[in-house]
Each structure stands twice: as structure tokens, then as C-alpha cells.
Amino acid sequence: MFQTKIAGLGSYVPEKVVSNDDLSKVMDTNDAWIRERTGIEKRRYAEKHEQTTTTLAAEAAKVAVERAGIELTDIDCIIFATLSPDYYFPGCGVLLQRELGITGTEIPAYDIRQQCSGFLYGLQMADQFCKTGLYKNILLVGAEMHSMGLDFSTRGRGVTVIFGDGAGAVILQPTEDKSKGILTTKVHSDGTYAEKLAFLNPGTHGGYHLDKQGVDYDFGYDKSIEYGEIFMTPGMVENGHIYPQMEGQAVFKMAVQKFPEVIKEALDAVSLAVTDLDMFIPHQANLRISQFVQKRLGLSDEQVHNNIQKYGNTTAASVPIALTEAWEAGKIKEGDLVCLAAFGSGFTWGSALIRW
Ligand code: UT7
Numbered sequence: 415m416f417q418t419k420i421a422g423l424g425s426y427v428p429e430k431v432v433s434n435d436d437l438s439k440v441m442d443t444n445d446a447w448i449r450e451r452t453g454i455e456k457r458r459y460a461e462k463h464e465q466t467t468t469t470l471a472a473e474a475a476k477v478a479v480e481r482a483g484i485e486l487t488d489i490d491c492i493i494f495a496t497l498s499p500d501y502y503f504p505g506c507g508v509l510l511q512r513e514l515g516i517t518g519t520e521i522p523a524y525d526i527r528q529q530c531s532g533f534l535y536g537l538q539m540a541d542q543f544c545k546t547g548l549y550k551n552i553l554l555v556g557a558e559m560h561s562m563g564l565d566f567s568t569r570g571r572g573v574t575v576i577f578g579d580g581a582g583a584v585i586l587q588p589t590e591d592k593s594k595g596i597l598t599t600k601v602h603s604d605g606t607y608a609e610k611l612a613f614l615n616p617g618t619h620g621g622y623h624l625d626k627q628g629v630d631y632d633f634g635y636d637k638s639i640e641y642g643e644i645f646m647t648p649g650m651v652e653n654g655h656i657y658p659q660m661e662g663q664a665v666f667k668m669a670v671q672k673f674p675e676v677i678k679e680a681l682d683a684v685s686l687a688v689t690d691l692d693m694f695i696p697h698q699a700n701l702r703i704s705q706f707v708q709k710r711l712g713l714s715d716e717q718v719h720n721n722i723q724k725y726g727n728t729t730a731a732s733v734p735i736a737l738t739e740a741w742e743a744g745k746i747k748e749g750d751l752v753c754l755a756a757f758g759s760g761f762t763w764g765s766a767l768i769r770w
Contacts, residue, residue, distance in 0.1 A: 416588035418544035419552075419595035420768065421484070422479025424429035424637035425738035426470055427580040427725055428460040437575055442568040448575050453701020455725030457578025461559040470581035471557035474734070475514060482585035484551055485512050489585075491549040492523040493540055495532025495556040496615065497759070498563055510555065518652040529611075530697050531601065532556055532730035532760020533582070537754070537766050538599035539671045544588040555710075556728050556730035557581035563613070565657040571702070575658050576700070578726030582734025594769045598683045599678050611665050611759040613658040616645035622770040634745035669699060672706040676765040677755050684767060686751065688712060697756030698732040707755075719745060729758065746770050 433696060434445035434455045447455050460470055471494065479486055494507040502507075507523030528535040533556040540552045560577035564570060589595055609629050621635040635655070636647040650656060673696065681687060688711050696704045701722050708718045719740035731755050740746050750770040757763040 417595040422478040422482025422585040423737040426473035448665030467559040472513040472584040473579035473702040493536040531762040539684040552586040555583040580728040597767040680765040692750035748751040
């Protein structure tokens with residue numbers, strides 16, 4: 415069995431900066447509310463019609479490939495995590511293969527649908543592929559272009575102000591050197607809370623889950639929908655049932671419970687303790703969640719890397735962007751024990767321990 419190492423990492427955020435004040439010009443919100451509740455000061459939006467989730471991913475991937483010292487054609491597997499894909503289908507994996515100009519290699523392209531935890535799920539998958547030696551240069555990407563799918567009216571303010579666009583990528587390789595690389599990954603899910611943070615339409619659900627679960631908050635569904643109505647009626651569009659919705663406090667409560675749990679689970683699995691950690695990279699969901707978890711773990715400010723202030727919550731991209739940024743800033747040194755963790759829609763959550 416091999417061990418899996420991160421051979422290269424990269425990130426990309428679009429140039430357009432959108433401040434809290436910018437959002438307060440189009441909806442009833444304000445800088446103070448957003449900063450106080452989330453820590454977010456600004457976020458980036460990709461250029462509509464010119465960029466997509468896939469093109470953001472391609473930018474990050476090229477940096478990771480170069481840093482790994484390989485050619486694009488050396489990539490032998492793509493794993494793509496996103497909740498904001500270019501198309502309903504096919505997934506972004508094949509689009510990224512085309513965008514990188516490597517369709518001729520006919521490599522497999524997987525798409526991961528675990529939202530905020532997507533990168534961790536992808537990491538576990540890639541780790542197993544590397545351990546068995548099945549692939550030699552796996553490109554794992556987390557990318558989001560939320561800006562095309564948010565409600566910019568006051569109706570959507572509880573969700574819209576949180577999210578931003580961006581991408582992060584890593585190249586994973588099998589190595590015989592057991593002194594570094596991925597030590598363990600842990601991932602979990604609990605579908606009980608599927609609708610607490612969700613983007614339901616368009617979809618084939620026909621209201622089924624909402625009825626069955628007695629969901630009483632306004633996810634909206636028009637029962638007059640007919641076969642062939644692209645899973646959505648004009649009324650649903652008009653009423654805004656085409657946007658993500660979130661029960662923020664329920665997500666918050668569960669996140670602050672599951673983060674420490676899954677980190678401890680990973681540490682226990684390799685007989686290490688919180689005191690062994692050098693760097694913690696939490697999914698950038700909300701600065702308050704990160705601070706809560708930091709306090710619970712007893713970590714110093716220097717041991718935690720947060721960048722939600724600048725980029726908002728970039729979902730599947732947030733962990734690889736923050737990891738890349740921390741590494742570029744020299745905050746992660748050879749031999750360091752790095753912990754990644756995420757929690758989000760599903761609910762899904764996970765952690766990873768990496769010896770750098
Ligand atoms: O990565 C995915 C995982 N997602 C998360 O981890 C999110 C976790 N949850 C959260 O981060 C927080 O719950 C939020 C930041 C989303 C919301 O903060 P909150 O303290 O839970 O606020 P709330 O939803 O309870 O809303 C409080 C008030 C409401 O007004 P009333 O009913 O008290 O009059 C909202 O209508 O704040 C209002 N509000 C806003 N006001 C100004 C909601 N959004 C906004 C806004 N600007 N953007």
C-alpha cells in the first residue's frame with residue numbers, strides 16, 4: 415500500500431470584489447450585520463458569460479499542476495466537487511477535462527455532490543485510489559460560481575450575503591515515503607437534515623420529501639407541475655423557489671458540534687492529540703463557527719487559517735483555497751501536522767489529517 419501525498423496545490427479567485435456595501439445597494443442588508451454575524455467583509459464574483467465554475471477550476475488546476483512539476487497530460491483522474499455546476503448534466507469533471515485540453519487522454523472524471531464537505535469526500539476517494547496505486551496523478555478540485563444562482567432581492571439576504579466564487583485544486587500522488595502525506599480521512603452524513611440547507615429546484619422530487627418530512631418552511635412547490643415542465647413552473651420561478659435556502663441556526667448548531675467530533679475522530683484514529691496539531695484549516699462557513707471550534711480545540715490564532723473575511727463562503731472551494739493560501743504564506747512547513755475539516759449541506763461533514 416502506498417501513502418498519498420499532496421504534490422501540488424493552487425487556487426484561483428475571480429478579480430471582481432463585491433463588498434458588503436455593494437450588496438446593501440441591491441437588498442436590505444448592511445455591512446455591520448454581515449460582519450457581526452459572519453465575519454465576511456467582501457467576496458469575489460466571477461465574470462458572467464465569460465467564466466464558469468469549470469473555468470475557475472481550470473485556473474486553480476493549472477497552478478497545482480505546475481507546482482507538482484507534471485504536465486496536464488500526466489493527470490490520470492479528475493475528481494470535481496461543486497454544488498454550482500455549469501450544467502445539470504453532464505458534470506463539471508468532463509468539462510474540466512475539455513477545458514484543460516486533455517480529452518485525448520480519456521481519463522475518468524468523477525463529480526462529487528457533497529457541497530461544503532465535497533473536498534473532504536474527494537480527498538478520501540483520491541486517497542484510496544492512490545493507496546492502491548490505481549492512479550498516479552489525481553486532480554482534485556473544489557470550485558463554485560455561486561453568484562449566478564443567488565437571490566439578489568431582500569428575500570434572499572440570509573443566504574446571498576454569505577457566498578462567494580472561487581476554486582482550489584490539489585494534485586495527489588502515491589508515495590512510498592510513509593513519513594508524509596494523508597494520515598487519515600473521516601467523512602459522515604445525516605440525511606435527516608437534507609432540506610435545512612438546500613437548492614431544491616429544478617429537481618424531480620415533486621414535493622415528495624417536503625410532504626413526507628412535514629417541512630413547513632417555505633421551500634415552495636407547485637403541485638400543478640406536469641411531466642415535462644423541466645421540473646419547475648413559472649410560478650415557482652416568480653416566487654423565488656429557484657434559489658438556495660437555509661435554516662441558518664440549525665446549520666450553525668450542528669456545525670459547532672460536528673467539527674470537534676470529526677476532528678477528534680481523525681486524531682484518535684492515528685493516535686495523535688489536538689496538541690500535536692500545527693495548522694487547522696476549517697471550511698470557511700462562518701467566522702463565528704471557526705472561532706468556536708478553535709476555542710473548543712484550544713488552538714491559538716496562529717494555528718488556524720481563516721480567509722472568509724475576503725472571500726465569503728466558497729463551499730467546496732473553501733478548504734483548498736484556504737489550504738493553498740496558508741501554504742503560500744509560509745504558515746505550513748515540512749513535517750507539520752495539518753488538519754482539514756468541513757461541515758455543510760446534507761448534512762455532510764468530514765476531516766483529514768496530513769503530515770506535510
Ligand atoms: O457552508 C454552509 C454551511 N452554512 C453555515 O454554516 C451557516 C450557518 N449559519 C449561520 O452562519 C447563521 O445562522 C447566519 C449567518 C446564516 C444567520 O445568522 P443568525 O444569527 O442565525 O440570524 P437569523 O437567520 O436568525 O436572522 C436574524 C435576523 C432576522 O431578522 P428578525 O426576524 O430578527 O427581524 C433576519 O431577517 O437578521 C435578519 N437577517 C438579515 N439582516 C440584515 C437575515 N439576513 C440578513 C442580512 N442583513 N443579510
